[in-house]
Amino acid sequence: MTIKSNAASVRFDAVTKAFGDVVAVDQISLLIEPGKLVTLLGPSGCGKTTTLRLIAGLEMATGGQIFIGDRDVTKLPATDRDVAMVFQSYALFPHMTVGENVAYGLKVSGVKKPDAQARSQDALNLVGLADLGDRMPSELSGGQQQRVAVARALVLEPQVLLFDEPLSNLDAKLRRRVREEIREIQQNLGLTVIYVTHDQEEALAVSDDIVVMNNAVIAQIGTPRELYEVPSDAFVADFIGEANILDCEIESVAGDMAQVRLGDIVMQLPALNLAPGPAQLAIRPRRVDLHAEAVAETLPGTLLKATYVGTHMEYRIETAHGEIFAISGDVDDLHHANSEIRVGFRDPGPVLIPAA
Amino acid sequence: MNKFVALWLAVGLIGFFVLPWYTTDDAFVSFTWLRDGWPLDADYAPAIIQIFAHGKIWLAPLILFFAAVVPVLRGNPSDRLFAATLTFAGAGGLVFLLLQGFTIGIAGWEYASLEALFGPVERQFGMGAGAVLVAAAFLFLLTQGFAARGYVGGDLFVAGSIGLIIALITAFVFFPVSRILVSAFQDNQGVYAFSLFAEKISDSKIWGLRCLSENVSCGVAWNSLMLAVSVGIGSTLLGLAFALVTTRARLKMGKAFRVLTVLPIITPPFVIGLAMILLFGRAGVVTQFMASTFDIPPTRWIYGFTGIWLAQMLAFTPIAFLVLIGVVEGVSPSMEEAAQTLRADAWTTFSTVSFPLMRPGLANAFLLGFIESMADFGNPFVLGGNYGVLSTEIFFAIVGAQNDQGGAAVLAIVLLAFTLTAFYVQRRWVGKKSYVTVTGKGDAGLHAMLPKRLTWLIFAIVIPWTFMMLVIYCMVMFGGFVETWGRDHSFTMRHYADAFSVTTGEHGLIWSGAAWNSFWTTISISAIAAPLTAGLGLLTAYLLVRQRFAGREAFEFGTMLSFAIPGTVIGISYILAFNIPPLELTGTGIILIICFMFRNMPVGLRAGVAAMSQLDKNLDEASLTLGANSFTTVRNVILPLLRPAIAAALVFSFVRAITSVSAVIFLVSADYHMATAYIIGRVENGDYGLAIAYSSVLILVMLAAVSLVQLVISRRKLGRRTAVAGAEQAGAVAT
Numbered sequence A: 001m002t003i004k005s006n007a008a009s010v011r012f013d014a015v016t017k018a019f020g021d022v023v024a025v026d027q028i029s030l031l032i033e034p035g036k037l038v039t040l041l042g043p044s045g046c047g048k049t050t051t052l053r054l055i056a057g058l059e060m061a062t063g064g065q066i067f068i069g070d071r072d073v074t075k076l077p078a079t080d081r082d083v084a085m086v087f088q089s090y091a092l093f094p095h096m097t098v099g100e101n102v103a104y105g106l107k108v109s110g111v112k113k114p115d116a117q118a119r120s121q122d123a124l125n126l127v128g129l130a131d132l133g134d135r136m137p138s139e140l141s142g143g144q145q146q147r148v149a150v151a152r153a154l155v156l157e158p159q160v161l162l163f164d165e166p167l168s169n170l171d172a173k174l175r176r177r178v179r180e181e182i183r184e185i186q187q188n189l190g191l192t193v194i195y196v197t198h199d200q201e202e203a204l205a206v207s208d209d210i211v212v213m214n215n216a217v218i219a220q221i222g223t224p225r226e227l228y229e230v231p232s233d234a235f236v237a238d239f240i241g242e243a244n245i246l247d248c249e250i251e252s253v254a255g256d257m258a259q260v261r262l263g264d265i266v267m268q269l270p271a272l273n274l275a276p277g278p279a280q281l282a283i284r285p286r287r288v289d290l291h292a293e294a295v296a297e298t299l300p301g302t303l304l305k306a307t308y309v310g311t312h313m314e315y316r317i318e319t320a321h322g323e324i325f326a327i328s329g330d331v332d333d334l335h336h337a338n339s340e341i342r343v344g345f346r347d348p349g350p351v352l353i354p355a356a
Numbered sequence B: 001m002n003k004f005v006a007l008w009l010a011v012g013l014i015g016f017f018v019l020p021w022y023t024t025d026d027a028f029v030s031f032t033w034l035r036d037g038w039p040l041d042a043d044y045a046p047a048i049i050q051i052f053a054h055g056k057i058w059l060a061p062l063i064l065f066f067a068a069v070v071p072v073l074r075g076n077p078s079d080r081l082f083a084a085t086l087t088f089a090g091a092g093g094l095v096f097l098l099l100q101g102f103t104i105g106i107a108g109w110e111y112a113s114l115e116a117l118f119g120p121v122e123r124q125f126g127m128g129a130g131a132v133l134v135a136a137a138f139l140f141l142l143t144q145g146f147a148a149r150g151y152v153g154g155d156l157f158v159a160g161s162i163g164l165i166i167a168l169i170t171a172f173v174f175f176p177v178s179r180i181l182v183s184a185f186q187d188n189q190g191v192y193a194f195s196l197f198a199e200k201i202s203d204s205k206i207w208g209l210r211c212l213s214e215n216v217s218c219g220v221a222w223n224s225l226m227l228a229v230s231v232g233i234g235s236t237l238l239g240l241a242f243a244l245v246t247t248r249a250r251l252k253m254g255k256a257f258r259v260l261t262v263l264p265i266i267t268p269p270f271v272i273g274l275a276m277i278l279l280f281g282r283a284g285v286v287t288q289f290m291a292s293t294f295d296i297p298p299t300r301w302i303y304g305f306t307g308i309w310l311a312q313m314l315a316f317t318p319i320a321f322l323v324l325i326g327v328v329e330g331v332s333p334s335m336e337e338a339a340q341t342l343r344a345d346a347w348t349t350f351s352t353v354s355f356p357l358m359r360p361g362l363a364n365a366f367l368l369g370f371i372e373s374m375a376d377f378g379n380p381f382v383l384g385g386n387y388g389v390l391s392t393e394i395f396f397a398i399v400g401a402q403n404d405q406g407g408a409a410v411l412a413i414v415l416l417a418f419t420l421t422a423f424y425v426q427r428r429w430v431g432k433k434s435y436v437t438v439t440g441k442g443d444a445g446l447h448a449m450l451p452k453r454l455t456w457l458i459f460a461i462v463i464p465w466t467f468m469m470l471v472i473y474c475m476v477m478f479g480g481f482v483e484t485w486g487r488d489h490s491f492t493m494r495h496y497a498d499a500f501s502v503t504t505g506e507h508g509l510i511w512s513g514a515a516w517n518s519f520w521t522t523i524s525i526s527a528i529a530a531p532l533t534a535g536l537g538l539l540t541a542y543l544l545v546r547q548r549f550a551g552r553e554a555f556e557f558g559t560m561l562s563f564a565i566p567g568t569v570i571g572i573s574y575i576l577a578f579n580i581p582p583l584e585l586t587g588t589g590i591i592l593i594i595c596f597m598f599r600n601m602p603v604g605l606r607a608g609v610a611a612m613s614q615l616d617k618n619l620d621e622a623s624l625t626l627g628a629n630s631f632t633t634v635r636n637v638i639l640p641l642l643r644p645a646i647a648a649a650l651v652f653s654f655v656r657a658i659t660s661v662s663a664v665i666f667l668v669s670a671d672y673h674m675a676t677a678y679i680i681g682r683v684e685n686g687d688y689g690l691a692i693a694y695s696s697v698l699i700l701v702m703l704a705a706v707s708l709v710q711l712v713i714s715r716r717k718l719g720r721r722t723a724v725a726g727a728e729q730a731g732a733v734a735t
């Protein structure tokens, strides 16, 4: 394997991008370490693509600074940045063969033809398309085109490799396979990869770190596990997996633990730098327990709906603190709709987040 | 060392120290100056020698602006000083060059006050190769300065292209048109006379309305307006009829109509008028037939409004058709199907759904027809008789006995006001709307059939019209083989022999026919102009579609403007502007080429914009992120994918250069005589046979050119070659 990695870090320093009145990226600061795969995740229109294009040099920041490695690239156009990008539409040049597509970057940077051919063949081998160099892009399947786009980006051994929703044109099965392939290549070569998606499952599956964006700012940065288990606010909690958000009261804080009251329940939870006063709890549906008879430290409620979905049961419960959604793996011992019920929480379960 | 700064500095220095500073010869590329006394002769000397040997001391400061650039040759583009220096040197050099050009002319100082201030100076002529190179060098140094400041993302190619196009449009569209405005306010001695202007512009020859009450002709402005409105309405309705027949009547003939519509595009506009004279003139076939069979005395009815209207309808309906066929096809069938499932019958569907959706397109077609009719020169010239319109009156004001430049300028302003208003309305009001229904999405379903009544009506119009077109083209093709039209209908090759005979002499072939000279000039000038026009149009399209930069809107408006300026106006503005230094171009072939470039650029521009909007922008971005710069991207990715648009732009520019009359008629000279001007001259002398023979040869040449270019360029190489190759491989493995 002769494709090497020149992985470099990417740093954003209070970067802003405005299109006229629309601020697509607002004062973002961010450090992406070399050799990591980081996903940008967030709802439609939150500025993911814009962030990616800022790194590529396809958009110019209206404020702040961008570094790749140690170099300030803020004013550098795309041509002069050592960054490659895989587009959502793949953007394969339809008038060139697969081989010509992959060799294009080498050709325009003045690599000799035999060299360029050998290196693009290496890249095609790497993505498992060794024999398809003479085909036209229109003669490939969607998954193959996607891999050609990856090979075309890899062959330049870029410092940073960018993917903008690379899998959204593929069907569900292929999506799983290709994302594993991308992850494997990234880990084998030690590439710095920044990956945009709005599919949270995809993000959780492939990333070292996830950057959750909302309304042009970063909502939270962390490993998949951190984001899932310790979301920093209601938006993240709800966006990554589902969560019940309930209002609660922090009664006191001692060290890094807080005493939290929710109705009759009093819990000791990590304080996460919150001060006493109103706050909220985020609780994953699988962390909710239902009891038919009275148990200490539970909330009373009415079971509104019970749905059987094969692998598990889904319940909706009305309580004095709002509606709670619960998932139970126990499909044999059923609770029935309209019955009175007690709702308890597992440990670890509820996470404190700031009041809305 | 900064490569680009060095390059343009070198170009500038060559212009200053080596090439002749003033215009030398009017050949495109001529090196006779090398033998004729260069570098010392006053006519051919470069700037440096002009300064020291011929007293043109005012050229000396130019060298300072080049010197200013030298310190930043090794500079870093992100340096503030670098940008500032280049901007200063480029802008300063350009401004100084223009100042000296406009203040010192063929008689020394242009303004007496300056002469009083600085004392008398030598006279000087128009800019030559040297001066042009120096100007280009300053321009591109300036754009590099802008790029270094971060304009258009610091892209040198894009900044340079924008600068180039702005400079060209200013020099060859805005400057000449502004000269018209100025000279409208001057009397024929060049003295400003506002009262004269007021008197001229309110002249009853322009605005007179006595025709309403008495039997005299109206003012030419009203004539033009009436003609343009009725041609606009007529060609729109007729174009709509053709478009409906082609798309909605499920006819096999649909394709044939499309071919028929190409014909008028490759026909010089006045040829239709000519054919109409052969049919309906006093000696025309139809007139003679009517006279001998029904005893209807021949009249001159064809000369005047009716004749011009008919000829323009024939000439411009295809344009309306081309606009409307897109609109008619763009009305989504699913909307019509929806109406039908809601129990609307065919007529209700058409009148409540299909027609309202087409309305913006109809407005568009009307305005195009209006502008074309206003601008048309050939047909009113041939068929006008006493019915004067603006475009012909402008010509007679300049060429006729009066030689009244100011009068022509006033008429030109009126004409320009009409077309610009129409252009403005078209852009503002319909330009955007007309695209709404065209989604570019494949839409299954079938267009609703036309209601029966409407179908019959349309057939009743379309069939006779098609028949008439056919007759007219037969006339054009065979008219050249007849001895004297209307009197002696015996077969002859005489006209062709007169025009295109070739004899052999002792030095090989002799092109002895009378038409050869103008024929070769036309072909070569059009062939040079076509790629330049297409290139300019496509480059502009690239900037408009793919780049965002400050001032883009104004840029777009400026580039489209030349479309709204009638040829006659361009013609006289070029005479006014380029007769004197600093740009002395009249009488050369270059002025014809430039005229074609800016008259026909919108065609390439539109083809380019349409094609480029369909190209995924990610393709260019992919190329940029792979390390190609914008120029390489244009060359390797965009151009290859634009082949059909390039072909279209090339063909259209070539054909329009050959067929254009209105501007050309002012700009031809003894050395550069163009076919259309020559033919118009023959028509004026009543030599219809030769005129028709020449026209049909032109049509055939253009037809050949169109087919050839289609064949060579437009084959796209995105094909699927594996269907066969793959099967072969599979076969080889199996055996």
Ligand SMILES: Nc1ncnc2c1ncn2[C@@H]1O[C@H](COP(=O)(O)OP(=O)(O)OP(=O)(O)O)[C@@H](O)[C@H]1O
Pocket (backbone or CB within 6 Å): A019, A022, A023, A024, A042, A043, A044, A045, A046, A047, A048, A049, A050, A051, A198
């Ligand atoms: N060229 C532009 N001009 C004006 N506004 C823009 C432009 N590009 C993006 N925006 C705006 O910036 C915001 C962020 O856009 P962006 O494309 O980054 O979203 P995204 O997170 O990638 O969304 P999606 O998941 O739908 O792709 C949006 O509100 C969008 O409308």
Ligand SMILES: [Mg+2]
Pocket (backbone or CB within 6 Å): A048, A049, A050
């Ligand atoms: Mg996006």
